[in-house]
Amino acid sequence: MNKYFLLIILFCVSISVTAQDIFGKWKTIDDETGEAKSIVEIYKKDGKVFGKIIDIINPLDKEVLCTACEGEDYNKPVLGFELIKNLTKEGRYYKNGSIFDPEKGKKYTCRLALDKENPNILEVRGYISFLYATQYWIRVDS
Numbered sequence: 417m418n419k420y421f422l423l424i425i426l427f428c429v430s431i432s433v434t435a436q437d438i439f440g441k442w443k444t445i446d447d448e449t450g451e452a453k454s455i456v457e458i459y460k461k462d463g464k465v466f467g468k469i470i471d472i473i474n475p476l477d478k479e480v481l482c483t484a485c486e487g488e489d490y491n492k493p494v495l496g497f498e499l500i501k502n503l504t505k506e507g508r509y510y511k512n513g514s515i516f517d518p519e520k521g522k523k524y525t526c527r528l529a530l531d532k533e534n535p536n537i538l539e540v541r542g543y544i545s546f547l548y549a550t551q552y553w554i555r556v557d558s
Contacts, residue, residue, distance in 0.1 A: 436535045438510060438528055441470070442553040444540075455556055458500065458528075458538075465510050465528070467500030469518075484521025494518050500526060515542050 439460065444453045455471035472478045472495055480494045489497070503513035508529050515526035524542030531537035536555040541548050 436530060438465070438530060438538060441556040442467075442538050443473075443556050444553050445551055447549060447551045452554075456499065456553070463504075464513065465500065465503035465505070466498055467515075468498045469495055471495070482518045482521075485516075485518060486521065500528075503528060515540070517542070 438458050441455050441457050444456055445451070446453050452473050454469050454473060456467045457470045458465060458467045460466075472480070478495055481491045482489055482494050482497060483491060485492065497516075497518055499516045499518065501514050501516075503510040503526060506512070510528040511526065513526050514523050516523045522544075524544055527539075527541045527543070529539045531539055531552070538553040538555070540551045540553055542550075
């Protein structure tokens with residue numbers, strides 16, 4: 417009897433831990449308009465965390481090119497764009513990497529963390545020096 421109880425507890429803990437990571441798909445919400453803009457998939461690559469735009473909500477924007485980008489990213493499609501790069505985990509935060517805004521053509525230092533009360537909300541914070549802006553993205557069920 418005790419073995420079964422222990423297995424049930426371990427199963428429940430493993431489900432709650434899995435649901436409490438940042439990896440997966442997130443609906444981006446514009447911090448100025450409150451509108452859903454895209455779906456970003458956050459994943460691990462070479463031990464670091466990255467995020468790529470895998471869908472754009474507005475059908476008219478699906479073919480948009482990154483005209484605000486520079487260098488090799490100039491005029492590349494926004495759909496498929498890797499906007500989060502090289503984050504590492506420190507405590508509850510993923511940081512020490514960058515996030516790029518393809519609309520404004522600006523790169524920011526980035527910090528990601530799950531909301532303390534709701535693991536289906538991702539706090540996305542971009543910094544320039546001591547100034548920052550925060551967006552709240554919503555987990556998308558696969």
